[in-house]
Amino acid sequence: MRTAAQQARVVVIGAGQAGLSVAWHLQRAGLVAGDDVVVLDRAPGTGGAWQFRWDALRLGLAHRVHDLPGMHEMGLRFDDADRSRPARDVVAEYYRRFEEHHDLRVRRPVAVTSVRRVSAAADTDAGAAAATTSRLVVETRAEDGTVGTIVAEVVVNASGTWGTPFVPWVPGRDVFRGRQLDTTGYRDAADFAGQDVVVVGGGTSGIGFLLELDGVARSTRWFTRRPVVWSEDRALALGAAVAAVEDQDRAARAGRVLPSIVSGTGLPVSRRIRAGLDRGLLRAEPMFTRLDEDGVVTADGEHVHADAVLWATGFRADLRHLAPLQLRTEDGGVVVEDGRSTAEPRLFLAGYGPQASTIGANRAGRRTARQVLTVLAEDAAVAS
Numbered sequence: 001m002r003t004a005a006q007q008a009r010v011v012v013i014g015a016g017q018a019g020l021s022v023a024w025h026l027q028r029a030g031l032v033a034g035d036d037v038v039v040l041d042r043a044p045g046t047g048g049a050w051q052f053r054w055d056a057l058r059l060g061l062a063h064r065v066h067d068l069p070g071m072h073e074m075g076l077r078f079d080d081a082d083r084s085r086p087a088r089d090v091v092a093e094y095y096r097r098f099e100e101h102h103d104l105r106v107r108r109p110v111a112v113t114s115v116r117r118v119s120a121a122a123d124t125d126a127g128a129a130a131a132t133t134s135r136l137v138v139e140t141r142a143e144d145g146t147v148g149t150i151v152a153e154v155v156v157n158a159s160g161t162w163g164t165p166f167v168p169w170v171p172g173r174d175v176f177r178g179r180q181l182d183t184t185g186y187r188d189a190a191d192f193a194g195q196d197v198v199v200v201g202g203g204t205s206g207i208g209f210l211l212e213l214d215g216v217a218r219s220t221r222w223f224t225r226r227p228v229v230w231s232e233d234r235a236l237a238l239g240a241a242v243a244a245v246e247d248q249d250r251a252a253r254a255g256r257v258l259p260s261i262v263s264g265t266g267l268p269v270s271r272r273i274r275a276g277l278d279r280g281l282l283r284a285e286p287m288f289t290r291l292d293e294d295g296v297v298t299a300d301g302e303h304v305h306a307d308a309v310l311w312a313t314g315f316r317a318d319l320r321h322l323a324p325l326q327l328r329t330e331d332g333g334v335v336v337e338d339g340r341s342t343a344e345p346r347l348f349l350a351g352y353g354p355q356a357s358t359i360g361a362n363r364a365g366r367r368t369a370r371q372v373l374t375v376l377a378e379d380a381a382v383a384s
């Protein structure tokens with residue numbers, strides 16, 4: 001079934017930290033949630049990608065989840081939450097209370113299937129406004145299969161990365177007969193009880209899996225494409241993190257594929273990690289050269305038996321629904337300056353690249369909202 005085309009001033013794709021932050025700032029500026037600003041999310045519940053994270057990722061084990069703007073006035077702070085609870089549950093609960101308190105009227109589960117430009121006078125089903133000025137057309141699909149169209153002056157894409165885990169191609173990936181899964185498929189260490197597990201990836205997720213599997217799996221081996229750089233000095237780690245965000249920004253401005261944050265920063269050594277290092281659990285080996293039917297073959301030619309290969313190899317920005325806008329450069333990225341697409345000025349990318357952390361997404365909310373309001377004011381001036 002198809003519903004009649006709707007109009008909105010702004011469509012926000014995604015109700016994670018970035019999308020909610022933008023929506024809240026727009027509401028503060030006087031736009032009406034659910035009417036002027038329509039927030040869509042394909043996931044069933046609140047919490048953005050956090051709702052899908054595994055049980056053992058407790059709030060106290062996450063890096064740090066920053067409060068949404070507008071949470072303090074509700075007396076809500078992540079720092080006051082029980083750190084032993086799964087981060088998934090706390091974030092989902094706090095975001096739900098935030099959405100309800102501010103009446104943000106998120107529509108879910110509604111997936112955005114495509115965003116395209118409306119060419120003047122071509123889109124008869126998109127409404128009169130679309131025929132006179134340039135607009136973006138957002139196609140949606142609800143859970144019951146109903147498809148819809150929303151014509152917007154501005155689209156804020158805040159779709160995160162969870163939908164597009166990245167798994168590198170390694171020879172034999174299609175030959176291995178054991179279980180292969182990426183970070184989004186990981187639920188519980190108990191699923192690997194008594195198994196030989198190969199973990200791939202030098203980021204915090206891979207390390208977390210190794211620590212959780214210790215004493216549960218029969219064996220673990222850890223492979224990374226680059227040597228792991230540990231960082232025991234908090235000040236140095238902080239400086240490196242700032243440099244890594246700057247790297248992300250340079251890549252976004254140049255339209256390159258975004259580098260991984262971890263590859264630039266080094267991994268901070270917590271007490272838990274220090275214990276893992278001391279007992280020899282966290283010993284990264286150079287990436288294996290291939291998989292075979294029942295394991296992997298190391299660079300030295302050793303065959304390592306594996307029941308499961310766990311790819312903790314990161315994520316890419318989930319921008320598939322933006323394909324009709326043809327934003328991809330030859331270098332495989334999208335050119336984004338200060339959170340805005342240079343190829344499509346009605347499109348903002350909140351939480352993208354340098355903004356991809358809960359604090360970055362928060363800051364993006366304020367800046368993006370300001371820029372969106374400027375576009376809306378320009379549209380109003382043209383229309384009058």
Ligand code: FAD
Pocket residue numbers: 013014015016017018019040041042043047048049050053062063064065066110111112113158159160161162163205318321350351352356357358359361
């Ligand atoms: P998300 O939270 O991913 O939200 C995006 C939303 O968009 C989702 O709800 C999704 O359903 C929706 N969506 C996507 N595509 C569509 C579509 N086509 N149509 C409709 N809806 C769509 N950051 C920190 O600051 N601290 C941490 O401790 C931390 N730990 C992390 C641990 C892991 C394992 C990972 C993978 C990341 C972690 N991060 C952490 C990064 C973290 O995910 C981000 O900081 C932040 O939560 C991302 O917010 P976001 O709003 O950009 O994206």
